[in-house]
Amino acid sequence: MKISSFFYFAKFGIRTILFKKKDPVLGTIIVTDKCNLKCKHCSVNNITAVIHPYEQIHDEMRQLYEMGIRILFFCGGETFLWKDGERTIRDLVVEAKKMGFLIVNVVTNGTYPLDLPEADLILLSLDGDKEHHNAVRGDTYDKIMENISNATSDNICFYMAINQINKTVIQDVCLAARDTKNVRAVSFNFHTPYPDTRELALSKEEKVQCCEVIKRMMREGMPVFNLKSAFPYLIHNNFPTPCHQCVVMENGKLSTCGRCIDVPGLCDECGYFFVAEYTLLFRGNPKIIFEMMRTYLRYV
Ligand SMILES: C[S@@+](CC[C@H](N)C(=O)[O-])C[C@H]1O[C@@H](n2cnc3c(N)ncnc32)[C@H](O)[C@@H]1O
Ligand code: SF4
Ligand code: SF4
Numbered sequence: 001m002k003i004s005s006f007f008y009f010a011k012f013g014i015r016t017i018l019f020k021k022k023d024p025v026l027g028t029i030i031v032t033d034k035c036n037l038k039c040k041h042c043s044v045n046n047i048t049a050v051i052h053p054y055e056q057i058h059d060e061m062r063q064l065y066e067m068g069i070r071i072l073f074f075c076g077g078e079t080f081l082w083k084d085g086e087r088t089i090r091d092l093v094v095e096a097k098k099m100g101f102l103i104v105n106v107v108t109n110g111t112y113p114l115d116l117p118e119a120d121l122i123l124l125s126l127d128g129d130k131e132h133h134n135a136v137r138g139d140t141y142d143k144i145m146e147n148i149s150n151a152t153s154d155n156i157c158f159y160m161a162i163n164q165i166n167k168t169v170i171q172d173v174c175l176a177a178r179d180t181k182n183v184r185a186v187s188f189n190f191h192t193p194y195p196d197t198r199e200l201a202l203s204k205e206e207k208v209q210c211c212e213v214i215k216r217m218m219r220e221g222m223p224v225f226n227l228k229s230a231f232p233y234l235i236h237n238n239f240p241t242p243c244h245q246c247v248v249m250e251n252g253k254l255s256t257c258g259r260c261i262d263v264p265g266l267c268d269e270c271g272y273f274f275v276a277e278y279t280l281l282f283r284g285n286p287k288i289i290f291e292m293m294r295t296y297l298r299y300v
Contacts, residue, residue, distance in 0.1 A: 001103070024067060024244065025245050029057060029074055032050065035109070041127075051082055051083065054084040073106070079106050089106060089116070104120055105119060105122070106119045108122060109124075109137065116152075117153035123187065124157070125137070125161070127165075128166035132165060132168075136165050148182055157184050157187055157225055162188055163200040167202060173186055174186055178223055185299045192269065192271040193269050227273075227277050229285070230273065234273060243256075
């Protein structure tokens with residue numbers, strides 16, 4: 001991260017904490033919900049299968065920028081399916097940087113060639129060793145590993161959603177993050193139980209065990225891009241929700257925190273680590289502030 005960006009975020013954080021402000025700083029644009037996969041844990045793919053046009057996404061970017069957002073995520077559906085004429089997801093990242101976003105990240109399933117050096121991070125979903133990943137995501141593991149090996153930049157961070165299928169293979173993903181060329185780190189979430197995937201949710205005891213494994217991995221020097229001070233809150237789901245510093249834009253509709261905000265009762269069972277990390281940070285939790293600075297400066 002550039003030093004100027006660090007100071008921008010530090011100033012935003014101090015203002016938010018001192019004056020209990022609710023201004024957003026992190027925005028996600030859903031470029032399409034179309035996807036080439038149908039993962040077992042996912043409730044958001046191919047609902048409309050519309051690829052939103054460039055002009056619309058450009059307007060959404062401008063709107064988010066004017067709201068003060070400086071960390072932008074592109075998400076889907078599958079982001080690498082996005083195109084408009086000759087334009088691809090790479091053009092969106094370049095445009096976002098030109099517009100002034102300080103951090104621009106893309107979330108992908110990794111099944112398409114990875115040529116995205118302008119992104120700060122490519123969050124690439126890996127849901128276990130080959131057996132467990134493929135059990136969640138279909139037969140994609142080998143293709144993804146090939147794409148990572150041929151990637152044109154080393155800005156990849158694994159993204160694992162821990163659920164009933166893959167809860168035993170956290171260590172495998174940590175080792176892969178440490179040992180795979182072009183991969184910087186791994187970031188975790190717990191399964192968030194949408195009504196159609198409730199059976200994949202983890203119990204409190206299972207979350208405790210998962211957090212113990214992640215903490216051990218951190219102690220052993222694995223590159224984990226999460227904050228361990230947030231784990232107790234994630235286990236007990238007693239972090240504040242929703243996150244007012246995060247917004248999501250899908251087809252012109254702006255929502256606070258996540259597109260899941262409209263699902264009744266879901267926030268009480270939220271498994272997204274970023275929500276716990278950001279809400280605790282902006283409540284001024286000193287351990288989280290310290291860990292966040294250390295972790296972001298290391299991996300972004
Ligand atoms: C919806 S996908 C979109 C981007 C891309 N298609 C991918 O798979 O990375 C974004 C991330 O959300 C995760 N995810 C999907 N459903 C989830 C759920 N119910 N709880 C937690 N994470 C979930 C996926 O595993 C993926 O890492
Ligand atoms: S690849 Fe991503 S969007 Fe597609 S089904 Fe899987 S989690 Fe959902
Ligand atoms: S707190 Fe609610 S809106 Fe935010 S990500 Fe979690 S479930 Fe979605």
